[in-house]
Amino acid sequence: MRVRAAVDADLPVIAEIAVANDDEDGADPHYVAHLRDHGRFLVAETDGGPAGYCGVRRTGEVTMLTDLFVHPDRQGGGTGRRLLDAAFDGAGERSTFASRDPRAMSLYVRYGMVPRWPLLYLSGPPPGAGALRAERVPMAEAGLAESALNGRDRAADYAFWATTPDATGLIACVGGAVVAAGAAGPGRVFHLATADGHDAAATLAAALAEVGAGPVRLCLPGPHPALRRLLDAGWRIEDSDQHMSSRPDLLSPADVLSPSLG
Ligand SMILES: CC(C)(COP(=O)(O)OP(=O)(O)OC[C@H]1O[C@@H](n2cnc3c(N)ncnc32)[C@H](O)[C@@H]1OP(=O)(O)O)[C@@H](O)C(=O)NCCC(=O)NCCS
Known part of the structure; x- marks a missing residue:
């Protein structure tokens, strides 16, 4: 498995993985373009093509994981870990919103983040x-x-x-x-x-x-x-999602937030 930057030819597979996970953002080319232009959008590639993707970007001192999705057929096989290794390589302070999939929180804790408060839809x-x-x-x-x-x-x-x-x-x-x-x-x-x-x-x-x-x-x-x-x-x-961060003061709980962009 190889983690690399997403290219235009990956967009249909990224959308397919997003739809299979009920995620609207990855199926929106404007959203993916926004992350590619102002952050990083990575895919984990296998012999059969991309098995998962993540979005990540840096605002000031904070690296924010905006998205992490693995194709349902490949979940639980280490793809999420490979993507996080690349996303947080060299990162200092970090934050994200974890879904209710227990694998997400389990990984994020072990990549240095602590559950802080729920983000309610x-x-x-x-x-x-x-x-x-x-x-x-x-x-x-x-x-x-x-x-x-x-x-x-x-x-x-x-x-x-x-x-x-x-x-x-x-x-x-x-x-x-x-x-x-x-x-x-x-x-x-x-x-x-x-x-x-x-x-x-x-x-x-x-x-x-x-x-x-x-x-x-x-x-x-x-x-x-x-x-x-x-x-x-x-x-x-x-x-609901769970806000997780390496430090408690990285996002204000008095703001209306976007679950992906903060
Ligand atoms: C969450 C997700 C991205 C993780 O990717 P993945 O490839 O499935 O995860 P990995 O196989 O790399 O790692 C899963 C880890 O969770 C652990 N885990 C699994 N179930 C667990 C549980 N109930 N409690 C604690 N840990 C658990 C596994 O042991 C593994 O850790 P390890 O590598 O130390 O053994 C993927 O499962 C997914 O796409 N889920 C659906 C969409 C989603 O909710 N995305 C998260 C958005 S925030």
Whole structure:
């Protein structure tokens, strides 16, 4: 077995492995292109072609494992390990979201990560608007706003979220200062970062009010201050992953997060 960078000719097999694992991202060529352009997308090749793939990228000091999928016929045979050896070669701090497959958490613990909190896949009706309002802005502007509030350069991710039809950047301001920035699409909040010390439940309510009247999907850390309010309003937990990291402070549990991109 050989681990190498994915090439265009691998895309159909990557999509096939993704679909066999009920994973939407690997079947989306925009997503794979995003990782290939701004990180690494690796395949584990056997004589019969790619048996699995992973996505990985570096943001600041942190290497984030974005994807790890092995064809169901090959699971449990060491492919995941081979991909992780390559993904984390030379990595310092590291983080990921583990699925509920026990092999995933078992491997990630042994590659230096500790389970931190669940990331909940939620859906439900937007609660009524509060006092804080969010405004729609171009994606690039939202990316710059996030960078100003938490120092993270997520410009490439905002450009990726912009490939969803009718997606928009969002910001919320208090007294002229941006306190939250994110990205949303129809019925979906992809990401929302709130400045330290501001009310993340209020900024999420503002974003949800802007996204629309129908059901909305988003991924929320278990410790997020809005969770109880959403569940009280009838939101449903559809699935969950486990955030794992080499250090406890690598991701904010007060942000709306994307399970692959953070
Ligand atoms: C999770 C996944 C990527 C792992 O890849 P894989 O090739 O199956 O994994 P490997 O064979 O390299 O390693 C599995 C490890 O889990 C261990 N393991 C298996 N079942 C376990 C259990 N119930 N508890 C603890 N460890 C377990 C195995 O012993 C092995 O460890 P070892 O190499 O030290 O013996 C693959 O199984 C998969 O695609 N699963 C479905 C999709 C998914 O959930 N992906 C993860 C997204 S985060």
